[in-house]
Every structure is written in structure tokens, then in C-alpha cells.
Amino acid sequence: MTPEFSSVMTSLDLLSAAFIVLIGLGLLGIVILFIIDISQTKDAVRHNYPVVGRFRSIFSKLGEFFRQYFFAMDREEMPFNRAERDWVDRAAKGEGNTIAFGSTKNLKVPGTYIFVNCAFPTLDEEAVDMQPVQIGPYCPYPYNAPCFFNVSGMSYGALSTPAVKALSHGARMAGCWLNTGEGGLSPYHLEGGCDIVMQIGTAKYGVRDAEGKLSDDKLREVAAHDQVKMFELKMSQGAKPGKGGILPGIKVTETIARIRGIPVGEASISPNRHLEIKTTRDMLDMIEHIRSVTGKPVGVKAVIGGSEWLEEMCVEIHKRGMESGPDFITVDSGDGGSGAAPMPLMDNVGLVIQEALPLVSDILHKYGLRNRVRIIASGKLITPSEVAWAIATGADFVNSGRGFMFSLGCIQAMRCNKNTCPTGVTTHNPRLQKGLDPEDKAVKVANYCKNLVEEVQTISHSCGVLRARLLGRRHVRVVKDSGHSVPMNLLYPRPEILPEYKDQAEAMQPLDE
Template sequence: MQEVLDFLANIPWWAWILIILLIIAIGDIFFNKKHTIKHNFPIVGHLRYALESIGPELRQYIVANNREELPFNRRERGWIYASAKNVNNYEGFGTDQDIFSTHYIFINNALLPYKLPNGHPNIKNSGLIPSAKVMGAWNKRKRPYRPASIINISAMSYGSLSARAIESLNEGCKLSGAYHNTGEGGLSPYHQKGADVVFQIGTGYFGVRDQDGNFSMEKLVKLVQENPQVRAIELKLSQGAKPGKGGVLPAAKISKEISEIRGVPMGKDVVSPPYHSTFDDVEGMVEFVEKMAQATGLPVGIKSAVGQLKDWEKLAKIMQEKDHGPDFISIDGGEGGTGAAPPSFADHVSLPWIYAFTDIYKIFQRYKLTERIVFVAAGKLGFPAKAAMAFALGADIINVAREAMMSVGCIQAQSCHTNTCPTGVATQNKWLQSGINVKDKAMRTNFYFVKFRKELLQISHACGYEHPCQFRTDDVDINLSDKNLAKTLATTFSYHKDEVNFASVQQLLDCPHLGGNLNLEHMRQTEDAID
């Protein structure tokens, strides 16, 4: 035995490498029945698969240029990261954008910008922009709600995101005055750190379901009464990533905590159907919205991706005839979001936000309903210039999901559906989550929101307006693919948005229904830190 050990010890290192490679080659040639490349090209084939596995990282950090990546390019991610970290988010030497590309937008500035009068609230808080509209005002809900921020966090459930990520976002919303949409996974303890909450109800009725999985009005009323931070209810009809497709929560992912939050049994797969069991048609949906609003006193809205328009036309007609219906409508772009979806859905089903929103806005404009509805826009709009475009088309509020995730550390690894998110944002892996410092990430969310609003307000002032709601459809040009390269949004989409009833920012702040639990002193401290 000692002689064998001595013999092995005397084998040079390079010979060991050759022996290992020979063993791998023999295994590839004689035993590999699954991979043709490895069988035909032993050893070298392994290099091919290794490069394929790190291909996204190679393209993201080495190959792709600053404006090339999707869904968010390096410049966009860099602006979010810099804003969230409260460092310089400017760029020099001019734009590196292809300003003649299709769908490129130009915002038409005024000859003389808006000048803040003495004592204006935005002098001390340049990142303070409440919503110009009140949710539930028209329908006379018992607890109307004016969001204190025009940018808020879109629906992301605890389960799809980690506990620490949700907690960071909620605390960041509290600091900045924004609201936090729970997603359809129920109201978790991590959504309850002080921010206003919009409670979303999906087809699984998680958190407000009975033992048979049916919707329970009793549980919804109890939830609202016990959690006064819940300021509105959103009924999710579909989402941009996979409209009309249900989902399955595997039994293996249902912890005791998730079971209690969602009201589902452990040890059994939970199916979210593509449709609601509580109603069968548009009229039934409107009545369901009204019942929830009457029972809770809260504004109730709907969220949907957009494809066929006939049911939207029917909805507008019912609302006009019955004089009630959703208090707000969230239009989700078909660009997709944090939710995992088959490529066929994510790539092709439902319209991108700009087409979806303009189609829907025109329908409600024809029925003279735009004044009573708060339009919420979601679809890669978490950048000031894109938000200005959205407001020009008629949006009242911007919801962000992936952009908010980036503010707490997401690096666009695109592994949200694998439970292996390297930053701990979209995983339930305890070790990966442990790297998230909640206090630090909450402040980053705060800085992102404040800097976003500040820059959007600067764009608004440059165009001669006090508030983004005053943007008109003629204030933005968009490049098209014909000889008349750039046209206004009004010309492109064949409508002018209706004027929003707005007097002043101070009037919005004086509203008794203003949410956000605004701490203006803290916001001034944030302002000082930014300056």
C-alpha cells in the first residue's frame, strides 16, 4: 500500500490533469446518452455548457453596450442605483441615446419655466408631489384616499419577494409617503411597517378566503378594520406578465407563515385560477366592486392588462348608466413584470402599456368618465421622462415594481422564478436574504422615490407647470416610423387628455383625505441630504 501511495505522490501535477481529462473523455464517449455535444466533442463540450450558463452575466457586464440590454439597460439601472444610493445620477457629454429611433420621446419645454412663488411647499420639499385626484371622491366612499405620492410600489407579494425585501420597501414607502401594494399574496407582517397599503385581491382570494377557497366578505371587513393603514382595495383581473393565466403555489413552498397569511392549507398545492369565482361577467364584477366598497368604506379599483376592448366598452357603459363602479383603474403593460410566465405569454399576450392605456383612456373619455377615475399606470415607467409621457397621456399615478426592486439591490439577474436570486430580493432562501440590511435598503427606496419625484417636478416646471397632472397630450412628441418622423402624442393617438381639476400643490396638501402619514420634517432632512 505504501508503495502505491509513493507512486501516486510522485506523479507530476500535469499528469494528474491529463488523467482527469481522460476519465472525463471516457465518460463522455461511452456513458453520456443525453448530450450530443459532449459525446461528439468530449471535454470541449463541457466548455460550451459552462459558457452558456454564464452567458447572461457575460452579456450584461462585458458584451452589451449601455443602451442595449432588456428589459432595463445599463443606463436605466445605473440611474436607479445612483438615485437610491444618493450619489451623482447625472451624465455628461450629451446623450448616448439614438434620438431618431422609433418611440423615442421629446418633452416640449416652455420658453419660460414655472417659477415657484414665495412660500410654495416645493421650495423646501422639491420631491413632494401628491396625487391630483382623490380615490373614491366621486363615488362618495366613507374613506376617500388621496395618495401622498405620484409614484408608488406596484403589486409584489410576500412569497414572490423575500421578507426582508418587502420590509425594506414598506419602510422606504413610509419614509417617502408612498403607498405599498401587497400583491395578491395577502397582507404579511412585512407589509405592516408604517406605510399606506393598497390591498390586492386576486383570483385565489388569499388572506380573505374561507376554508373552501371562496371569497369571504367577513374576513375582508375584519382585515380592513384591524389594519387602518389599508387605504384602498385593488381587484386584480389580470397582470401584464400572464393575463388570463392562473398559477400554482407548490406545496413545498408553503411554510407555516405563508399558510397563515394566505389562508391556505399546508402540504397541498394551491391553484389560482385564471378567472374569479365571485362573478361571471362585467356587470357582476362592477357589483362586486360596489359591495366591497360599501362594506369596507374604502375606494376599490381594478387592475388589468389590456387586449380585447369590448368588455372595457361594456364597463364604461355600465358605469355611466349605474353611476358607480371602480374608483381607480390600474393599467398594466404587457411588458411583463416580476411574475414568472411562459415566454409565449410574456412576449406576445396583451398590449404594451402605451397602446393599452391610450385605448382604455379614449373609451372612458367618450363616456365622460375620466374625471371620476384615478388612472394608475404600470409598465417600465419608473423614470422621470417616461412618467411625464404617461401623465401627458392621462395617467394620474405611476406604480413601479422592478424599478423598486433595483432600489433595494436587484441586479437584473432574471432568476426571480428559480428561488436563487443572488441579491436575496426575490427568493425565500434564508442565507441569500441575510445580506439585505433593511434600514439601509429602506433609505435607498426613499431616496429613489424622492429623487424620481424631484426630477419629474423639474421637468414639469421646465414645461411651465406646477404639477405633472397639468401635462397635455401636445406636450410630448414621439418618433414614428414614417416620413413625418416625430408627432405629438395627441396626433399619434388621436385624442387630447381631459383637463385635471387642479388648483395648487398646497391645496392637495391641505386635503383631509391625504395619505402617506407625511413627515415633512424627515422629508426636509432627505432634501438636505440630497442637496
């Protein structure tokens, strides 16, 4: 063997050894990262997809750079854009929620709302803390609701066990209520000690008898929990107005089947409407019955399409007496929600909240019932400006589902109906659920709620009022097709109260002074 050949072989051996060492170090690094990722519970994606899940964070950060040159900006994603999701993420983590270099929002797009700041804004020391608002003045057990921002109806079944636990604990920490959704009251809703709104869907899950009819005994059993403050009769929901709830069979576990009173593994399909309710009078009868059995406030949730039934309801309430009406109406938006739904219903049926909310508020005002019936707005309202708009338009409260899902770690993977949610929020796969630590996520739920409320109050102070509920339509301008804005109180002027109802309206306690 020549010296030259020996030298070449020695170099190759060294290179081979170095390559093997590098491969070994790389594999060791991957093992270490795997152990770190699968052991932590703050990031569900990294926990459920060790090592590989790290690329999501890397690509998200790189995306900000690449979008400047090649791709869409933050405001162009659907159904929630990156700017909105990033705001929720920062709020949930309790991080500073300021941005640099100006707004990325196109303020000349028709429909954009702009708050009218005051020349002499409210000083911090002059501001008044959020005040409780009473719901159900004619009930034996009215509810003094402490917070104007709350968790919308999302069923246990649609959401995972750790997700519901986190929402329950987080809602208690934030001082807001948690709506059960139509899937019934589970032990996980009660676990955190928060206030609860029990939703009754068309299938009566959780309060049904063996034949699927409303059971007074089950109603009393649920109402016996001090935490259950109100009952919500769901007439329709944003994801699928005109169709009942849909829970795929793969998500109907033994626990869910027991809570709902249905067979294990079979798809849970609710009727299109309550079989007992064929008219507005039937609806009021049902509300009065539930209230008489439970002693607690009862309201309805509906997507608004035709509004004739609302006017019929108002006339009927005046015939029967003020105590007969719903204690609240939850106005849902027709552009979808977290639930599984046929695309035609999600895309093209029902008014969006921007049109439905002023319509409902004005009808109640016209019939002198605005101070009798509280209004809850629901539907894609996840940021402070959207919540402040809803309050200014006529809502007493705002519910959010997907906003709180983002605070739990949802990454908008669009797999809510497939039992493969990568963050553990909407899956019953035990492996995927492990990435969602209820204790950690409860803090983020509470942070999100508290920070949103604080920033809504900041908007109200900028407009010169002492607290958020004093915002009105005069404080908002809406951008029109011309690119110029007009005052919302001119775009949606309050109607006059009908003369025959003025005396009764004046006798009612004002909402907020």
C-alpha cells in the same frame, strides 16, 4: 557540497520562503476580505458571496471600458438596460444623477418620446409642490393619495421577508403607498407604517374562507387596519394575462401558507379568473360588494387586450349611477413583470402600456367618466421620463415593481422563480436573505421614490407647467418611422364626450387645475 550548489540551494530556499509568505499573505487577505464582506449588509451580493462577489463590481466597472470597443452599449440590454438600472442605483443611493458627454439614447428610434420644453420654463420659486389626489369620492373613507409614484403589487411569497419590510418602511419614509400583491396582507407590510393597497387576486388570498371563496369577515378584518387605504381587484396582470398567479412550492413556507390559507410546500396556483365574475356586470357587482363591506375605495387591475368590456362598463356605470363604478383602474402592460410566467403569455399576450394607457384614458373620457375613475399606469416605468410620459398621456398615478426591486439591490439575475436570488430580494433561503438589510434598503427605497418624483417635476418645469400632473399630451412628441417626431395630442387626439354624458361629466370635480 560545492559553494555553487550551496548558493543555488540558498536562492531556492529564499524563493520558496518568499512564495510561502506570499501565499500566506494572500490567504490572510482573503480571510480579511471574507470577514469584511460577510459582516457588512450594504451590498447583498458581497454578503451572500464573500470575496467572489467583489468581482461583480470590478467587472461592472471594467464593462464600461470594454463596451466601448468590443460589446454592446448601455442601452442594448433587456429587459432593463444598464443605463436604466444605473439611474435607479444612483437615485437609491442618493448620489448625483448627472451624466457626461451626451445622451447614449438613440432619439430617432420609432416610439421614442421627447418632451417639448418651453421657451420660458417654470422657475423653482414658482413651482407648486405635489398635490394629493382623492380616490373614491363616493366611499365612507375616500383616500387622499399624496404621491403620484408608488410601489406596485408584489406578493409576500414572491418577495422575501426583508424585502417586504424594506418596502414598507421605505414607502412610509417616501410618503407613497405599497400594494400587497395577490399574496395577502402580511405583518411585514404593516410593519413600516405606510399606506397600503390590498390586492385581491383570483384565489382571494388573505380574504378567503375555508372553501376559497371571498369572506366578508376577512374583508372587514383587513379593512379595519387604518393603513389599508384601498382594495384592488386583480382581473389580470402583465406577466401572464389570462392566467392566475404562480408561486412555486419551494417558496410556500409555513408563514406564507398561513397568510394565504393554503398547504405548506405546495405550488400556489391561482385560477385564470375570478370564478364569480363572468361579465362586466358581475365585476361591477363585486366592486360594489367589496366597497359596501369595507367602506374604502375599490378598483380593478387589468391588462388591456380587447377593449369592448371597458365600453360596456362605462355604459353600465351610467345606468347604475356614478357611485357604482370602480374608483380606479390600474392599467398593466402586457410585456411582463417580476412574477413567474409562461413565455408565450409574457411575450405575446396583451397590449403594452404605450398603447393601452391612451386607449383606457380616452374611453373613460368619451363616456364622461375620466374625472370619476382614477387611472394608475403600471409596467416597466422606472425612470423619470417614463413616469412623466405616463402622466402626460393620462395617468393620475404610476406604479412600479421592478424599479423598487432595483432600489432593493436586484441585479436582474433572472432567478425570481427559482428561490436562488443572489441579493435576497425574491428568495426564502435564510442564508441569501441575510444579505438584504431592511433598515439600509428602506432608505434606498425612499431615496429612489423621492429622487424620481423630483426629476419628474423637473421635466414638468422644463415644459412650463407648475407641477407634474399638469403635463398633457401637447407636451410630448413621439418619433415616427421617418425619424421625425409628431405631437402626441395629434397622434392620440382626445375624443369628444358623447352628448348624452356631457352634463354628468361637467358636474364631476376636475382632476387637477
